[in-house]
Amino acid sequence: MTTKHEVNDESGLDGVTHAMRLLYAVALRQGACTREELLGDLDLPVPLAERAVRRLEELGLLVPEPGRPGVYTRRLLEAAEARAVPPLRRAVRDAQTQIDTVRGEFAALREVRDAERRAGDRYGELLTVDARDIDAILEEQALECRTEVLTAQPGGPRPVGVLDQAQHRDMAMLERGVRMRTVYQHSARFNPATEAYVERLTEAGAEVRTLHTLFPRLIVFDRRTAFTPAHDGPGALRISHQGVVSFLVGAFETAWRAAAPFASAYASRREGFVISDMQRAIARLLLEEPKDAAVARHLGISERSCRQHIAKLMTQLGAHNRTHLGFLLASALRGDGADASV
Known part of the structure; x- marks a missing residue:
């Protein structure tokens, strides 16, 4: 008699794990058996069954019987676990060691860089960031941000790909309790992708307003570090001089007070x-x-x-x-x- 097993999520981890449990139970009862014997009474979807068998092989719980092609035998669970887990733990330790080493190297080099700047630039930090590096640096700044991020986004609607990339970064900051305020131009209200993006962020606690005209793009993290467009190319300027950052924050606050809360395209046309x-x-x-x-x-x-x-x-x-x-x-x-x- 065929036994029917319900699997709620055939494609997900829960579905595969459930199928693995069923297959391993058969292997424990039958000992050495063929794939057909292993799958015969379970009535599992073929793709799910294949994934479960392959995963049991990867974990070393199902192994080919020596001299018997097409026949599997089960291995003792503790033996398979002893083979599978230690290499993963070593890989994690090695990766962490490599991370610590690289961060230490960058920290040492950063001390040299900062000392050179203090000696040669009495106006503070003003660093040109190559366009190829700006996304990675913004990601790092977002991870370190603790209190507030201010953003001015001129130019109307933003590309969908840019919004998708920014959403992950912005939502992570909001979930940590970072206050987020953004000013767009009015035309952004009439772009469906931007409207949907703003709706998701405001539900998470962000504040968004719009103006008819706006100064060039500006991002300020924790009122300590600001990013503006480079004047001579597609890169950006990273500004740490507190006098300059304070000036840019003041410009943002002036624009913020003059701006109107973001509303949907329908509401904007109606009002x-x-x-x-x-x-x-x-x-x-x-x-x-x-x-x-x-x-x-x-x-x-x-x-x-x-x-x-x-x-x-x-x-x-x-x-x-x-x-x-x-x-x-x-x-x-x-x-x-x-x-x-x-």
């Missing part, structure tokens, strides 16, 4: 605040930037969206063309009687 704020920003930028592309870049929106906002401004002010629009905007911003709602 109309973000749209009107965006149009006011465009109105001011149009007096400084002759090209739509430059205005769009400042606001982190597409050139097409920028042109749509400009078209609405022309309609609201009754402008006949772009030159007329510029005149009306200049008049409005000077308070010369044109529509001051711009």
Whole structure:
């Protein structure tokens, strides 16, 4: 009679472990047996049964019978465990020893580096980080962060891959009780991936706000170390000088006070605040930037969206063309009687 065994999670660890228990029980009862005899009465799914047999072989609990092809015999559990566990323990000890050695080497070299900086740079630490290294350094800073991280993310929506990478790092900090505040540009509200990312983080305790325009990217850990874009390439500047870091924190706080709490795309369109704020920003930028592309870049929106906002401004002010629009905007911003709602 076939015995039916229920397995709740065939693909997961629990399912494989359960199948291993069943197979090992058969091996204990039957002694030497073929694979068919081992599997015959259990009615396990074939992929799961194969994984369980292979794992029992890896642990040394099922071994081929000498001189009898296709026949397995079971090994004493204690003997198999004595063979399998000590090498793993040695590997862990060796890996920890290697970690301690490498960290010690870096600590010794860091002392030399810091001494050279103190001797040669009276303004404090300002280090250029290669673009290839910035992710690893940010991961390390996130692991060491204990109280607060401040982030300014200009440029509108962020790529999905970047959000996925940041989510793991950010959630780990929030779970440790680190306070997290982030400022985006308004256009980030209308990107589904960014909206979903912000929703997950705010549920975990993060605070997120948006502004129409924002200074370049900034990350500050524990008000001690800041990262800004490098001025001459794709890398970053790592700043430890406390006077400079304090200045950057002050700039962030100013932006934070002026920013509005992040809301969904639906709520933002319904309330109309973000749209009107965006149009006011465009109105001011149009007096400084002759090209739509430059205005769009400042606001982190597409050139097409920028042109749509400009078209609405022309309609609201009754402008006949772009030159007329510029005149009306200049008049409005000077308070010369044109529509001051711009």
